[in-house]
Amino acid sequence: xxxxxxxxxxxxxxxxxxxxxxxxxxxxxxxxxxxxxxxxxxxxxxxxxxxxxxxxxxxxxxxxxxxxxxxxxxxxxxxxxxxxxxxxxxxxxxxxxxxxxxxxxxxxxxxxxxxxxxxxxxxxxxxxxxxxxxxxxxxxxxxxxxxxxxxxxxxxxxxxxxxxxxxxxxxxxxxxxxxxxxxxxxxxxxxxxxxxxxxxxxxxxxxxxxxxxxxxxxxxxxxxxxxxxxxxxxxxxxxxxxxxxxxxxxxxxxxxxxxxxxxxxxxxxxxxxxxxxxxxxxxxxxxxxxxxxxxxxx
Numbered sequence: 001x002x003x004x005x006x007x008x009x010x011x012x013x014x015x016x017x018x019x020x021x022x023x024x025x026x027x028x029x030x031x032x033x034x035x036x037x038x039x040x041x042x043x044x045x046x047x048x049x050x051x052x053x054x055x056x057x058x059x060x061x062x063x064x065x066x067x068x069x070x071x072x073x074x075x076x077x078x079x080x081x082x083x084x085x086x087x088x089x090x091x092x093x094x095x096x097x098x099x100x101x102x103x104x105x106x107x108x109x110x111x112x113x114x115x116x117x118x119x120x121x122x123x124x125x126x127x128x129x130x131x132x133x134x135x136x137x138x139x140x141x142x143x144x145x146x147x148x149x150x151x152x153x154x155x156x157x158x159x160x161x162x163x164x165x166x167x168x169x170x171x172x173x174x175x176x177x178x179x180x181x182x183x184x185x186x187x188x189x190x191x192x193x194x195x196x197x198x199x200x201x202x203x204x205x206x207x208x209x210x211x212x213x214x215x216x217x218x219x220x221x222x223x224x225x226x227x228x229x230x231x232x233x234x235x236x237x238x239x240x241x242x243x244x245x246x247x248x249x250x251x252x253x254x255x256x257x258x259x260x261x262x263x264x265x266x267x268x269x270x271x272x273x274x275x276x277x278x279x280x281x282x283x284x285x286x287x288x289x290x291x292x293x294x295x296x297x298x
Contacts, residue, residue, distance in 0.1 A: 006186045006189075007174055007178075007186055007187060007190055008180070009071075009073060009118050010071050011179065011186075012174070013055075013071035013116055013137065014055055014071055014176075014177045015172055015173045015174050015176050015177050016146070016172050016173065017031075017069055017071075017116070018038055018173070018176040019172070019173035020032065020146075020165065021036045021037055021038060022173075022176065024173065026169060026171070026173075027167060028166070028168070030165045031060075033162075034060050034062065034063065034159060034162065036060045037058065037059060037061075037102055038056065039066065039101060039102045039103075040056065040057050040099060040100070040101070041055070041056045041221060041226060041229065042055060042056065042226045043057060043226045044228045044229075047083070047086060047087060047093055050082075050086070051083075052084070052087060054070045055069055055070055055071045057069070057094070057099070059100055059102040059103050061102055061104065063159075064106065064108055064109045065103070065159070066091070066094060066103060066109075066110075066111040066112075067154075068084065068087060068111055068113045069114050069115075069116060070113075070115055071116050072116065072117045074119045075126075076115065076124055076126040076127065077126065081128040081130075085128065087111070087113065088112060088113045088130070088131075088132070091110055091111035112131070112133060112154060113132050114134065114135055115133075115134045116135040116137060117137070118137050118139070120138070122149055127152070132152060134149040134152035135147065135148055135149075136149060139170065142168075142170065143166060143167050143168050143170055144167045144170065144172060145164050145166055146164060146165040147163060147164040148163045176220060176221060178194055178219060179191035179194050179218075179219070181232060181233065191233075194219075195214055195218055195236075195237055196240070198217040199214060199244075199253070201217050202214055202217050203253065206266075207265060207266050210262065210264065211234045211238055211262075212234070215234065219233075238262065241255070252267055253265065
């Protein structure tokens with residue numbers, strides 16, 4: 001079983017954006033060179049009565065500037081345009097609400113919004129008539145090229161000057177954001193695989209562990225995830241562990257109650273047998289995950 005199987009296009013885009021902020025010999029670091037880092041992933045907040053939920057926010061302290069990013073397939077909803085435009089014209093709300101933490105709370109702070117897609121959105125009828133940026137992750141025979149569409153460039157000159165970004169590879173990074181939930185079967189499957197593997201890793205190092213221990217092991221950017229997303233992932237992790245026991249893994253780990261949260265105790269250090277059983281559980285657990293809600297964890 002490979003560490004990373006297929007990921008949804010949505011999750012691949014998130015990895016690509018994060019990769020542009022990292023020092024990586026196999027992928028360009030164009031945004032890192034401008035000081036951009038991952039500020040928060042999957043923030044969910046209310047602004048002017050509307051729920052706003054972009055995929056991630058990248059922030060450069062050097063430019064005191066944030067990019068609010070929504071990764072799309074081909075479909076764009078007009079109500080999303082309206083929500084993001086409101087944020088676009090009042091970026092200070094990101095600071096006052098504590099959503100952006102890597103910028104200075106000064107008058108020169110600015111933020112702009114970007115859609116991205118593997119599809120060419122040029123002819124999309126719902127592209128907004130405003131100053132949003134739109135980035136196309138275009139694939140040719142040799143590489144991915146991140147291009148801004150004509151009339152949909154970034155306002156920050158230094159940022160726009162980095163585009164187009166030639167990746168020199170057709171392999172996008174996958175390890176920065178190795179799984180998501182609720183975005184497709186591929187992501188549910190990868191999430192299940194990652195948690196099962198982290199159970200083996202963590203159980204070899206400590207006798208008692210909880211859902212957070214597994215998620216910290218499985219997700220390199222766990223600390224940067226929004227609180228709501230963390231709670232959702234915890235709920236799904238509990239589902240996986242419960243399904244472990246239901247299918248007879250109590251010979252390896254058992255559930256113990258400590259205070260207000262559930263923990264798991266290693267019963268047998270012979271975890272090679274557990275690893276061999278992992279493949280057989282993936283399909284069964286995936287169906288359970290799709291039925292899991294936050295109410296199961298609260």
